[in-house]
Amino acid sequence: MAQQGSPPRGSSRPPGHRxxxxxxxxxxxxxxxxxxxxxxxxxxxxxxxxxxxxPWAGLSLYQARADGPEPRSAxxxxxxxxxxxxHGHSRPGRFGLAPARRPGRAARARxxxxxxxxxxxxxxxxxxxxxxxxxxVLATQHGAAPQLYVTTxxxxxxxxxxxxxxxxxxxxxxxxxxxxDRKKTQTISGSGQSECSFTVDRKPVFLVxxxxxxxxxxxxxxxxxxxxxxxxxxxxxAARQALAAPPxxxxxxxxxxxxxxGLGQKAFSAFQPxxxxxxxxxxxxxNVLERNVLITVSLAGQESGHGFGPVSQAVLQAGARAAARDxxxxxxxxxxx
Numbered sequence: 001m002a003q004q005g006s007p008p009r010g011s012s013r014p015p016g017h018r019x020x021x022x023x024x025x026x027x028x029x030x031x032x033x034x035x036x037x038x039x040x041x042x043x044x045x046x047x048x049x050x051x052x053x054x055p056w057a058g059l060s061l062y063q064a065r066a067d068g069p070e071p072r073s074a075x076x077x078x079x080x081x082x083x084x085x086x087h088g089h090s091r092p093g094r095f096g097l098a099p100a101r102r103p104g105r106a107a108r109a110r111x112x113x114x115x116x117x118x119x120x121x122x123x124x125x126x127x128x129x130x131x132x133x134x135x136x137v138l139a140t141q142h143g144a145a146p147q148l149y150v151t152t153x154x155x156x157x158x159x160x161x162x163x164x165x166x167x168x169x170x171x172x173x174x175x176x177x178x179x180x181d182r183k184k185t186q187t188i189s190g191s192g193q194s195e196c197s198f199t200v201d202r203k204p205v206f207l208v209x210x211x212x213x214x215x216x217x218x219x220x221x222x223x224x225x226x227x228x229x230x231x232x233x234x235x236x237x238a239a240r241q242a243l244a245a246p247p248x249x250x251x252x253x254x255x256x257x258x259x260x261x262g263l264g265q266k267a268f269s270a271f272q273p274x275x276x277x278x279x280x281x282x283x284x285x286x287n288v289l290e291r292n293v294l295i296t297v298s299l300a301g302q303e304s305g306h307g308f309g310p311v312s313q314a315v316l317q318a319g320a321r322a323a324a325r326d327x328x329x330x331x332x333x334x335x336x337x
Contacts, residue, residue: 150218150227153337157228157292161213162330163189165196168211169326173198176299176319177209188212204309206302209319213327215334216292228292236266236289239296243270243285251276252283260321264288264295264328269317279305284316286324293331297324 153159165186173182177198188195193214200207215228222231243255255270266289274281280303288295299320301311 148225149220150225152218153228153292155337157337158215158290158331159335159337160191161194161215161293161334162327163196164194164211164213164327167194167213167327167330168196168198168209168323172319172322172326173209176315176322177207179205191215192217203307205311206308207311208298208300209323210296210298210300211323211327212296213331214294216294232289232292232294233266235294236287239287239294240268240270243272255285260286260288263321263324264290267324269320271313271317273303274300280309282311282313282316284313284320286320288324288328290328290331295324295327295331297321297327299323 165184177200179200179202181200181202183199183201185197185199186195187197193212195210195212197211198209214232216232216235218226218228219231220226222234224230240257244257245254246252251274252272255272258269258271260267260269263286268287270285270287272283272285274283281300282303283298283300285296285298288297297320299316301316302308303311
């Protein structure tokens, strides 16, 4: 007994299939009576073609064959009908779109190539923008020559400094650090830097004269062009700042600074009274800048305490200036670049 709605057993035609003869008869208009659709016949549950299904029935999910392989989905048929170049779009059914199918290998390859083109053009556009920005900056700064740092001594800068122990004249020492028991101590000895101290320790006189001369070299971290003279100027200003604002817990108070014109290219004098354990010591410091050489002279005298003193502040200032002049005169005799 055949199931209702299925094709006859001997039929090899799938449901909904019409032969060329039937189609030709309709085209030629033989006048055969038009068959009514099965759903319009009295037995609506009899055999019917899927193509003659009423419009509201939609597209069946499977198309069965009587003697063929297992049913295949309508989605697979849509993939077959779409063929290459379908770009993965859904095929429209009678009342809308069927579920979207997965793109084929060729479509995925085209999609990858399209994405690569988008990425490539985007990267090209970004590089072009960067190049244009750099070119604009260079064009606006074309007139300004790049600043070069000095790496060697410039003409007129000193290659060495004199020995500080012999740079101070005997007359200056006799006038401001007198006495046959004066001691001389060489603390730094070199062509680029020299330091020497002279001490008188005989009650009621306690005096210490310290003399330093240093020739600076070019330094890239220095301000300006980093030349040796600029490096020396930076240290000159730093020394003045340190005297004007000593670090915390320093026994020396902020110095009273006085500019000294006519002594080298730049010079100043600083006065500081030091108080330590009931001992008062006056300190006078003179700094002189001459090109790339910095001269530092300090003369300290104990004002009071333990049987020493007093000492004249004016004498200390005069002695520090006199020693600085002597050292400056010796510096000017040194070889230059």
